[in-house]
Amino acid sequence: NTKITQSPRYLILGRANKSLECEQHLGHNAMYWYKQSAEKPPELMFLYNLKQLIRNETVPSRFIPECPDSSKLLLHISAVDPEDSAVYFCASSPQVFTGQLYFGEGSKLTVL
Amino acid sequence: AQKVTQTQTSISVMEKTTVTMDCVYETRDSSYFLFWYKQTASGEIVFLIRQDSYKKENATEGHYSLNFQKPKSSIGLIITATQIEDSAVYFCAMRDMNYNQGKLIFGQGTKLSIKP
Numbered sequence A: 001n002t003k004i005t006q007s008p009r010y011l012i013l014g015r016a017n018k019s020l021e022c023e024q025h026l027g028h029n030a031m032y033w034y035k036q037s038a039e040k041p042p043e044l045m046f047l048y049n050l051k052q053l054i055r056n057e058t059v060p061s062r063f064i065p066e067c068p069d070s071s072k073l074l075l076h077i078s079a080v081d082p083e084d085s086a087v088y089f090c091a092s093s094p095q096v097f098t099g100q101l102y103f104g105e106g107s108k109l110t111v112l
Numbered sequence B: 001a002q003k004v005t006q007t008q009t010s011i012s013v014m015e016k017t018t019v020t021m022d023c024v025y026e027t028r029d030s031s032y033f034l035f036w037y038k039q040t041a042s043g044e045i046v047f048l049i050r051q052d053s054y055k056k057e058n059a060t061e062g063h064y065s066l067n068f069q070k071p072k073s074s075i076g077l078i079i080t081a082t083q084i085e086d087s088a089v090y091f092c093a094m095r096d097m098n099y100n101q102g103k104l105i106f107g108q109g110t111k112l113s114i115k116p
Helices: none
Strands: A002-007 A010-013 A018-022 A032-038 A043-049 A054-055 A063-069 A074-075 A086-093 A107-111 B001-004 B010-014 B018-021 B022-028 B032-041 B045-052 B063-070 B073-077 B088-096 B110-115
Touching: A002 A054, A018 A032, A018 A086, A018 A107, A043 A063, A043 A074, A054 A063, B001 B088, B010 B018, B018 B063, B018 B110, B022 B073, B032 B063, B032 B073, B045 B063, B045 B073, B073 B088
Parallel strands: A010 A107, B010 B110
Antiparallel strands: A002 A018, A018 A074, A032 A043, A032 A086, A043 A054, A063 A074, A086 A107, B001 B022, B018 B073, B032 B045, B032 B088, B063 B073, B088 B110
16 A cells, blocks of 8 residues: 555664654545554554544553644654554544545554 | 454465354444454555445445344454455454544454465
């Protein structure tokens, strides 16, 4: 799926700061960050609609999302913890309440 | 609470056969949307098929079809003429408009293995 691109694809961190980036070329209004830990389904972290944060699940404060425009999503991570090791997926959907989500390739974070 | 349950942890079938994966859901909304996703070995999550709660006809998409039994809150995925490349983890998921405000809730997944 090249219509939702994420970078970097892989990152290995100690207790450092890093940002994940996502861009969708589908013209969708809603964008999401999901976290998938090993052997688990994806879990919603944040949901944006038309650049507005409308859903913020129970996520540690070291994760800060940003939506600079309607096609881009960032996830700033500070002082990562080993429990943050997971794959972080960006997703988008045409509307916020209906329709299927389309997922990016994911960014795999490994915390040493 | 909204919930999606997939009781089959893993299934193994022979190539070219038909397989059914089960999923039951709980919701307070009268209008909701059900989806099946496939996660490949590479980690890619792919949308397969969708069923809107107000539609009585079972959705079909290529060799995927759904068995939607609304009174039982059940949405099974049927894959016909399975191929080796169908081996993956399949997630059932649900969205509703009111109670969960657009959140896509996933089941735990069913790992499908297709044997040659």
